[in-house]
Amino acid sequence: MSKPFLSAAKLSFASFCLFLLASCQQQPEPQPVKEQLESSHVQNDAVDLTLLCQKLEKNMLDINSQRTTFALEQINHDLKICLPLQTLSQQQQLLSRSNEMYQNFLHVDRTAAQQLAFEQYAFDMAQHPTIHQSHFEQLHIRDQYLLKHQGQAYVQLADSASSAIHYQRDPDYLAKIFAPYMPEAERVFIENLALQNVEPAFANQALLIEPFEISRRALVWEEYIHKYPKSSYRKDAQHLLYEYKLFLFKGLKKSPVSSNYADPQDVHVSSLEEIKKISRLNHSELALQAKKFLQFLEMDSGQRLQAAGAKTGLSAWQQLELYLNLRNPVPHYKKDCFSDAICLER
Known part of the structure; x- marks a missing residue:
């Protein structure tokens, strides 16, 4: 009686132990160390990023x-x-710092002799870019470095519309480094101005772009003002629109649109054709002014005097300016809008 009973009891106890062992093996082992390490890694990344941006x-x-x-x-x-x-204000603060950063980086304190050597070297390179100039060694050591590293970090040598040959930041810099992360209105302004200033509008009181490009740029800024009335760059866009209107209807000293606006034949052919084309557009202030420009060319002296508000002693351009209501929307504007992707304080 006792042996079969004991054998059955031993068998039952062994089965129970096997069941417990299997149950223990099926439960996933806790991994507190791994979770803590991952959490610590995320926190360290956040701290490192915060520190990086604070020090920037x-x-x-x-x-x-x-x-x-x-x-x-x-x-x-x-x-x-x-x-x-x-935030936008923080981005603009960094943008301002980037302006200062490039100004400081590109500064060269030359002697008179070094300045002359720099201008001569830059002129020679423009005429013969593949010829190594013997007076390279006469340049300031910083000029030697910058000339060797043109094209790196958005550094370029430029003969801008407003000054002699000099180093400057490539207009693409702000379009590629800042614009992608800014609000739409600011992004669009920077991208458009960068694109326009890759090809300078003028130099030495002469226009470098054709009437078609002048009107295209003017329409870009007209549309921008209407689409983004609250943009932080609104005043800059207004000034740009005004400047391109002057280029279209007046020109510059060495490339005037007309000598005296006596009649249609007294207007540069390509300018006249572009103004006619613009006058046919709808819903555009520039188009309305283009129409009035063409009307003015057909007026006699009495009609022009009346159009100018019966003011005597005014030149033909001054009369036309009054008739078109072509006034500066931002008086006393002091920024340079023709060398970078934003308008810079002079």
Whole structure:
């Protein structure tokens, strides 16, 4: 009686133990160490990113004319990381710092002899870009460095509309580094101005672009003002529109649209054709002014005097200016809008 009973009891106890062992093996093991490590890694990344962005502005201020293009490229890389995390006011603060950063980086304190050597070298390179000039060694050591590193970190040599040959930041810089992370109105302004200023509008009191391009740019800014009335760049867009209207209807000293606006034959052919084309557009202030321009060319002196408000002693251009109501919407404007992707303080 006892042996079969004990054998059955042993068998039952062994089965129970096997069941418990199987149950224990099926339960997933807790991984508190792994979870803590992952959480710590995420927190460290956040802290590192916060620290990077906090130090960014100081790093930009530390850039001077002793630094390398590599230092600029590192800051531009950090800007791409931090800009998406900033408000518009913070982005514009960094943009202002970037202006200062490039000014400091590109500054060269030359002697009179070094200035002359720089201008001569730049002129010779423009005439014969593949010829190495023997007086390269006469240049300031910073000029030697910058000339060797043109094209890096958005550094370029330019003969702008408003000054002699000099180094400047490529207009594409703001369009590629800042614009993608800014609100739509600011992004569109920067991208359009960068695109326009790749090809200068004028130099030495002469227009460098055709009437077609002048009117195209004017229409871009007219549309921008209507579409983004609350843009932080609204006044700059208004000034640009005004300037391109002057280029279209008046020209510049060395490339005037007309000598005296005596009649249609007294207007440059390509300008007249473009103004006629613009006059046929709808829903455009520029189109209305183009129509009035053509009307003015058909007026006699009495009609023009009346159109100018019966003011005597005015030139033909001054009479036309009054008739078109072509006034500066931003008086006393002091910025340069023709060298970068934003309008810069002079």
